Amino acid sequence: MKKIINIIIASLFLFVPLLIAQRPRMQAIESPQVHADRTVTFNFKAPQANQVELSTQFIKGPQALTKDSTGLWTITLGPVEPDIYPYNFIVDGISVADPNNVNIFPNERFKSSLVEIPADKPAIYSLQNVPHGQMTYCYYFSKSMQVTRPLIVYTPPGYNKNNQKYPVFYLISGTTDTEETWFKVGRANVILDNLIAQNKAVPMLIVMPYGNTFTGTPDPSSLQAADMYKIFNDDLVGSIIPYVEENFRAIPKRESRAIAGFSRGGGQSLFAGFTNIDKFAWICSYSAYLSPEVFEKYFSNIYSDPQATNNRLKLLWLGVGNEDFLYKQAITFNELLKEKHIEQQNLITSGGHTWMNARLYLTETLQLFFK
Amino acid sequence: MKKIINIIIASLFLFVPLLIAQRPRMQAIESPQVHADRTVTFNFKAPQANQVELSTQFIKGPQALTKDSTGLWTITLGPVEPDIYPYNFIVDGISVADPNNVNIFPNERFKSSLVEIPADKPAIYSLQNVPHGQMTYCYYFSKSMQVTRPLIVYTPPGYNKNNQKYPVFYLISGTTDTEETWFKVGRANVILDNLIAQNKAVPMLIVMPYGNTFTGTPDPSSLQAADMYKIFNDDLVGSIIPYVEENFRAIPKRESRAIAGFSRGGGQSLFAGFTNIDKFAWICSYSAYLSPEVFEKYFSNIYSDPQATNNRLKLLWLGVGNEDFLYKQAITFNELLKEKHIEQQNLITSGGHTWMNARLYLTETLQLFFK
Numbered sequence: 001m002k003k004i005i006n007i008i009i010a011s012l013f014l015f016v017p018l019l020i021a022q023r024p025r026m027q028a029i030e031s032p033q034v035h036a037d038r039t040v041t042f043n044f045k046a047p048q049a050n051q052v053e054l055s056t057q058f059i060k061g062p063q064a065l066t067k068d069s070t071g072l073w074t075i076t077l078g079p080v081e082p083d084i085y086p087y088n089f090i091v092d093g094i095s096v097a098d099p100n101n102v103n104i105f106p107n108e109r110f111k112s113s114l115v116e117i118p119a120d121k122p123a124i125y126s127l128q129n130v131p132h133g134q135m136t137y138c139y140y141f142s143k144s145m146q147v148t149r150p151l152i153v154y155t156p157p158g159y160n161k162n163n164q165k166y167p168v169f170y171l172i173s174g175t176t177d178t179e180e181t182w183f184k185v186g187r188a189n190v191i192l193d194n195l196i197a198q199n200k201a202v203p204m205l206i207v208m209p210y211g212n213t214f215t216g217t218p219d220p221s222s223l224q225a226a227d228m229y230k231i232f233n234d235d236l237v238g239s240i241i242p243y244v245e246e247n248f249r250a251i252p253k254r255e256s257r258a259i260a261g262f263s264r265g266g267g268q269s270l271f272a273g274f275t276n277i278d279k280f281a282w283i284c285s286y287s288a289y290l291s292p293e294v295f296e297k298y299f300s301n302i303y304s305d306p307q308a309t310n311n312r313l314k315l316l317w318l319g320v321g322n323e324d325f326l327y328k329q330a331i332t333f334n335e336l337l338k339e340k341h342i343e344q345q346n347l348i349t350s351g352g353h354t355w356m357n358a359r360l361y362l363t364e365t366l367q368l369f370f371k
Numbered sequence: 372m373k374k375i376i377n378i379i380i381a382s383l384f385l386f387v388p389l390l391i392a393q394r395p396r397m398q399a400i401e402s403p404q405v406h407a408d409r410t411v412t413f414n415f416k417a418p419q420a421n422q423v424e425l426s427t428q429f430i431k432g433p434q435a436l437t438k439d440s441t442g443l444w445t446i447t448l449g450p451v452e453p454d455i456y457p458y459n460f461i462v463d464g465i466s467v468a469d470p471n472n473v474n475i476f477p478n479e480r481f482k483s484s485l486v487e488i489p490a491d492k493p494a495i496y497s498l499q500n501v502p503h504g505q506m507t508y509c510y511y512f513s514k515s516m517q518v519t520r521p522l523i524v525y526t527p528p529g530y531n532k533n534n535q536k537y538p539v540f541y542l543i544s545g546t547t548d549t550e551e552t553w554f555k556v557g558r559a560n561v562i563l564d565n566l567i568a569q570n571k572a573v574p575m576l577i578v579m580p581y582g583n584t585f586t587g588t589p590d591p592s593s594l595q596a597a598d599m600y601k602i603f604n605d606d607l608v609g610s611i612i613p614y615v616e617e618n619f620r621a622i623p624k625r626e627s628r629a630i631a632g633f634s635r636g637g638g639q640s641l642f643a644g645f646t647n648i649d650k651f652a653w654i655c656s657y658s659a660y661l662s663p664e665v666f667e668k669y670f671s672n673i674y675s676d677p678q679a680t681n682n683r684l685k686l687l688w689l690g691v692g693n694e695d696f697l698y699k700q701a702i703t704f705n706e707l708l709k710e711k712h713i714e715q716q717n718l719i720t721s722g723g724h725t726w727m728n729a730r731l732y733l734t735e736t737l738q739l740f741f742k
């Protein structure tokens with residue numbers, strides 16, 4: 001109810017596709033502005049700044065903005081390949097989110113904003129006029145950590161109107177991410193809504209825990225990584241799965257449980273999946289790996305009888321980008337599994353350790369689960 | 372899974388009360404640091420900056436931080452009255468959220484962070500070890516706006532385990548806020564969880580719409596404000612209430628529907644409540660008002676037969692702070708209602724147009740509804 005003078009609303013409905021939940025552009029400064037030719041303009045008001053740059057994942061390195069006489073810094077880039085990209089401004093060396101963009105990347109350490117470059121045909125991660133599931137924020141008590149922790153659960157369209165039980169997919173995000181990152185950045189709900197509407201995925205629950213175990217982030221190639229994975233595993237098996245199966249209509253069987261994660265979450269998923277092969281039949285890693293030392297120390301149950309493992313696992317899926325800083329380690333892990341005669345599916349994409357790839361791997365694997 | 376060197380975890384569990392969901396302090400820079408004596412230290416790394424200030428609602432005006440030889444700017448303030456406060460840094464004139472604080476104020480226009488100063492006894496807005504409800508993010512199709520819009524619905528503890536129907540409280544946030552603001556800043560779920568556990572409020576659903584109608588924010592003292600209120604009202608009555616009553620176990624009766632909002636949301640609530648007195652029996656305004664012109668033009672149904680209105684309304688409640696920039700207008704509205712013989716309950720608090728007051732008004736009114 002603040003009085004806001006001179007609101008620029010002339011361009012209010014430009015580039016706002018109907019049927020798509022879009023935030024209005026009410027602010028005097030509109031940023032980002034995505035144009036019909038897929039170029040995008042970023043604006044930032046900073047009359048006192050000496051230098052403003054843009055950092056984003058669709059172009060390498062910081063890009064200098066130019067300042068007009070009113071102190072508005074601006075840059076237009078592209079055309080840009082359709083996707084959802086994180087970006088931030090760097091103002092005299094300080095990284096800041098875009099104050100005029102409501103779409104924030106949930107993260108413990110940095111504040112980035114998100115820009116979606118729409119495709120001609122709506123992308124699988126774009127909100128469309130299909131039945132929508134719901135994202136439910138819960139609290140559960142972690143017995144192993146002795147603390148109340150947050151959890152988000154996706155329920156598919158129709159969940160509130162039937163008594164059906166559903167398979168459950170446990171989906172973990174990366175280092176410094178929160179339980180919200182697969183929702184707000186990964187768009188897990190939108191992707192699954194669309195895949196269900198297209199008959200490409202089966203209705204399921206998706207459980208998004210907070211993967212940070214309070215115990216630091218050891219180098220994934222170290223044996224200490226396994227200690228952190230174990231702490232997460234204790235929380236998952238001892239508290240998260242029981243909470244979900246008590247509070248949601250979940251099918252409590254191993255053939256109806258999948259687990260995957262991005263980055264640190266991928267390591268956590270591989271570790272928890274292999275530790276609990278009696279509980280998970282579908283295991284994926286997005287842009288992650290287990291080191292040979294960790295695998296050989298902890299998972300003789302997996303490699304000592306590969307035939308038994310292959311019979312039990314409905315899917316072991318590993319995806320990584322060929323520019324990922326973990327690419328070499330991920331490929332080494334794929335080769336180790338092969339050497340141990342463990343069946344796997346692999347997807348090697350272009351690109352790096354990005355949420356663009358994470359969404360892609362999610363989209364691929366959602367179509368495989370529980371079939 | 373990024374390699375993070377030299378993570379400082381020494382102070383990891385300081386000030387992390389057990390049983391309370393708390394984000395760990397994993398970052399090399401810890402900010403804010405809330406001390407046992409209720410002072411609070413803010414830290415911000417900016418070696419190149421010439422000036423860093425802190426802006427927060429517990430102290431008037433920007434406070435200058437001082438820089439050490441490593442480029443870390445710091446300030447300690449307080450002791451501070453227990454509450455949850457928005458704050459941001461001002462770096463050479465640019466307002467930025469705290470990069471090391473995951474708790475962000477959801478807003479379309481600014482990026483602020485949140486700091487909670489704990490009380491000796493856990494405050495009503497502090498997460499406690501009581502049964503928790505859930506916050507569900509939904510999409511509904513707005514028939515009047517022809518667009519898919521977001522909505523958050525609180526369901527009380529036990530909702531998933533019974534077949535009970537519940538009364539519904541529609542709760543709207545302010546200008547530039549989003550549907551998340553009553554959740555992330557207002558802590559509506561935590562407050563109601565605690566009030567239910569203390570037998571001070573009845574279990575109910577809380578529906579948090581996105582109050583921005585795409586049509587600008589007219590001065591609430593202008594007749595144009597009514598046009599905006601009408602657009603919101605069309606969405607509420609035509610799409611939101613039907614969506615909620617179709618998808619949640621809501622009691623579809625006027626005695627079981629309440630409406631309230633903060634700031635612009637308060638104006639929207641008064642307008643929608645008075646327009647639909649056949650649908651709402653409990654109407655509140657937090658830090659808001661209707662202008663005499665709007666009230667007299669649109670609401671003869673309310674004031675022409677005050678006895679009938681008083682009989683129909685279970686509650687008309689208006690709260691405002693005596694330092695609110697809308698205080699005078701709010702008091703004028705209270706007096707107008709009195710002059711028209713409309714019964715009301717008023718709460719005049721200290722403080723201004725703040726979310727600290729909004730939470731307080733919410734806490735007061737939740738204890739009155741549906742009794």
